[in-house]
Amino acid sequence: MQDWKDLYNIIRDPSWPDYENYNDIPVNIRLEMFEEHGFKQPHNNLLLEYTDQDYAGFVYNLENWLKEIGSDTDALCSRRDLLFIYTTIYNTKPNSVLEIGRYKGSSTLTIAGALADNNVGHVWSIDIVDLLNDTVKNHIKDYATLITTSSDCLWNNTEFDRTFDVCFVDGNHSYKMVLNDLEFCAARAPAEQIILAHDNDYHEVQDACHMFLQKFPEYTDCGNWGDNIRVLRKLAT
Numbered sequence: 380m381q382d383w384k385d386l387y388n389i390i391r392d393p394s395w396p397d398y399e400n401y402n403d404i405p406v407n408i409r410l411e412m413f414e415e416h417g418f419k420q421p422h423n424n425l426l427l428e429y430t431d432q433d434y435a436g437f438v439y440n441l442e443n444w445l446k447e448i449g450s451d452t453d454a455l456c457s458r459r460d461l462l463f464i465y466t467t468i469y470n471t472k473p474n475s476v477l478e479i480g481r482y483k484g485s486s487t488l489t490i491a492g493a494l495a496d497n498n499v500g501h502v503w504s505i506d507i508v509d510l511l512n513d514t515v516k517n518h519i520k521d522y523a524t525l526i527t528t529s530s531d532c533l534w535n536n537t538e539f540d541r542t543f544d545v546c547f548v549d550g551n552h553s554y555k556m557v558l559n560d561l562e563f564c565a566a567r568a569p570a571e572q573i574i575l576a577h578d579n580d581y582h583e584v585q586d587a588c589h590m591f592l593q594k595f596p597e598y599t600d601c602g603n604w605g606d607n608i609r610v611l612r613k614l615a616t
């Protein structure tokens with residue numbers, strides 16, 4: 380974070396010390412700053428009402444991109460969810476992203492679009508079926524690797540012996556599989572990681588997130604964002 384001190388001074392409670400180093404700031408304050416910095420200030424408009432005139436880069440053309448995946452019902456993430464995914468990737472500038480569950484690619488396109496706007500990073504996308512059309516594949520080819528396998532087979536896959544800065548979990552929504560996917564993300568976490576668990580309105584997703592947070596206390600529950608995205612964040616200690 381480059382401008383952490385300005386932001387810290389803006390949101391600073393009078394009782395908070397004047398820290399010299401970002402890493403000295405307590406985790407709870409850093410989390411507050413992250414939410415302010417990443418999700419409220421720079422792209423505040425993305426999280427409010429969606430209109431198609433105020434955005435730059437990928438987001439400006441989101442509707443055109445989505446037409447390329449097929450009909451509107453082929454996008455299984457809502458516009459608000461896609462804008463939140465975009466905001467997360469755009470603001471955190473990850474080097475590596477894991478996506479579990481791409482279907483026809485609305486989330487994949489959005490992740491790749493944000494990486495393209497950042498001009499850095501790559502997404503490894505997992506699904507048991509390959510449903511992306513050639514147009515979409517061509518658009519994302521510089522930023523995405525598409526892998527057709529089940530997410531419970533990733534544990535022994537040498538291609539996944541790497542860390543992932545951001546993970547988007549939207550595969551099989553059973554309790555067992557969501558927990559498997561979250562645990563895999565944790566097993567491949569660098570010092571800091573953001574997990575976006577989609578369809579947080581499903582009780583099995585909620586239950587799996589709850590169990591995950593009990594098993595992995597290093598993750599903070601940042602609550603629900605977009606329409607139905609549960610954000611779990613690991614901060615460096």
Ligand SMILES: C[S@@+](CC[C@H](N)C(=O)[O-])C[C@H]1O[C@@H](n2cnc3c(N)ncnc32)[C@H](O)[C@@H]1O
Pocket residue numbers: 453454455456479480481482483484485486487505506507508528529530531549550551556
């Ligand atoms: C809700 S859809 C994903 C929607 C997608 N993120 C989008 O933006 O449209 C769930 C996807 O998970 C895939 N899936 C189901 N079980 C899976 C598994 N075990 N491993 C990986 N993907 C799985 C399905 O094939 C389906 O494409």
